[in-house]
Amino acid sequence: MKVLYICSELYPFLKTGGLADVSAGLPPALHALGCDVRLLLPAFPAFTENVQATRAVADLANAPAPWGKAPSLPAATVSLGTLPGVKCPAYLLDAPELFSRPGNPYLGPDGKDWSDNAQRFAALGWAGACLGQGLDPQWVPDVIHCNDWHAGLTPAYVHAFRATGCPTPATVFTIHNLAYQGLFSHHEFSQWGLPDEYFGIHGLEFFGHASFMKSALQFSDRITTVSPTYAREILTEPHGFGLDGLLRERTHVVSGILNGVDYQIWNPGTDPLLLQKYDVNRLAGKTTAKQALQNSMGLQSRPDALIFGVVSRLTEQKGLHLLPQVLADVVAMGGQVALLGEGDAWLVETFIEAAARYPGQVGVRIGYDEAAAHNVLAGSDVVLVPSAFEPCGLTQLYGLRYGTLPLVRRVGGLADTVVDCTPENRAAGTATGFVFDALTASDLRSAMHRAFNLFKTPEWKVIQRRGMRLQFDWIAAARHYGALYESAHRSLSLTRVAPKGD
Incomplete structure (x- = not known):
């Protein structure tokens, strides 16, 4: 053919x-x-x-x-x-x-x-x-x-x-x-x-x-x-x-x-853009990646902070107009945000202002850089993809392989690739991330709270490794x-x- x-x-x-x-x-x-x-x-x-x-x-x-x-x-x-x-x-x-x-x-x-x-x-x-x-x-x-x-x-x-x-x-x-x-x-x-x-x-x-x-x-x-x-x-x-x-x-x-996903490019075990390689059996390198991300984004060096990573166009289609509405809650609960992207001027300005309002807790880099994208995905604990609509989405698939649990809205390819961490899915051994439904700050906040609660438990690494083993290959x-x-x-x-x- x-x-x-x-x-x-x-x-x-x-x-x-x-x-x-x-x-x-x-x-x-x-x-x-x-x-x-x-x-x-x-x-x-x-x-x-x-x-x-x-x-x-x-x-x-x-x-x-x-x-x-x-x-x-x-x-x-x-x-x-x-x-x-x-x-x-x-x-x-x-x-x-x-x-x-x-x-x-x-x-x-x-x-x-x-x-x-x-x-x-x-x-x-x-x-x-x-x-x-x-x-x-x-x-x-x-x-x-x-x-x-x-x-x-x-x-x-x-x-x-x-x-x-x-x-x-x-x-x-x-x-x-x-x-x-x-x-x-x-x-x-x-x-x-x-x-x-x-x-x-x-x-x-x-x-x-x-x-x-x-x-x-x-x-x-x-x-x-x-x-x-x-x-x-x-x-x-x-x-x-x-x-x-x-x-x-x-x-x-x-x-x-x-x-x-091209796993020759998106693979933390071989990724040349990471300071320290890691894989599903050697997760210590992810701790190193987290420290490197905090340093590069001006975040406080706190191993216990739950980092929400964003690698995205900054548009309402990507649901990122919701994020400024929940930043106060994230910071209050001890979390951090590392954001890489470019897009709508008002959102760019909003995130720059947020970084100034929450120094050491919200890090923002405007623009796109392939090496920075890999390092945000490797160093974050959760990757945010709260899209209004999403034909497929690749960021959540990259996040799964990098041991970075996706937090997504139940639309398009996000619904097809991320299994919500409900009690039933956790018990069945299928959960891989966090999924919410309504395009509202309230629903996003609720999903983030569930991520904070799970992060405190040993089950986090179990779900992390499960996501890393999934295969979404091009063949x-x-x-x-x-x-x-x-x-x-x-x-x-x-x-x-x-x-x-x-």
């Missing part, structure tokens, strides 16, 4: 969130199971500075559109190369006018979306669809796996090729976060080269705008998301962000596959994706289909 995997981020070269970790973990796991996987990436500087052994593939200007018009693009070529440490070859979409920019791949220096994001990621979708049509005659995919809205036009382009009678690959689209939809003015649609009938209620139109996310949901052969619970949640109005109706119409092709996820690819490929009709209209 030949799989083209389209994404915009890839750890360790470019990372703004969990998508980069998924893109680094799933393709090599698929490769290990026998899939012939190639990546397609925008030629951001982080990739072009590292790519090796490139081979020119094609000029996109020469890629025809059988329906009569192609996207309006600046000079754009596709080349094939390798990236250090990445097992799968990578196609790079090289369009300097679109991608040769420093910093964040989506935002300008002013923190706002690049004004030409629609054109940038339409180009990515077009390149993916053209590779599906033999742009590289040496390798034509059986399946195109698209990730998040950045690749959302690919299924529409593939469908347009299919509608003209062209044989096409099957398309699979993974929703990593439905809240980010790639919405643009309907005036930009004409620049994307799709047939006119692809704009409309049964196409890309979304409340007067053109939506990359809706494109993918409307035209993909299969839709996945990153946990079983989130796959059910997005069918409902509270979690569907206006697309739940469409998803309910297509529920027969929607499935949830839980993300995995299990890859098997599910492999079966999905086979199903989509088998069921794909290569006969002419009519495009969807109004």
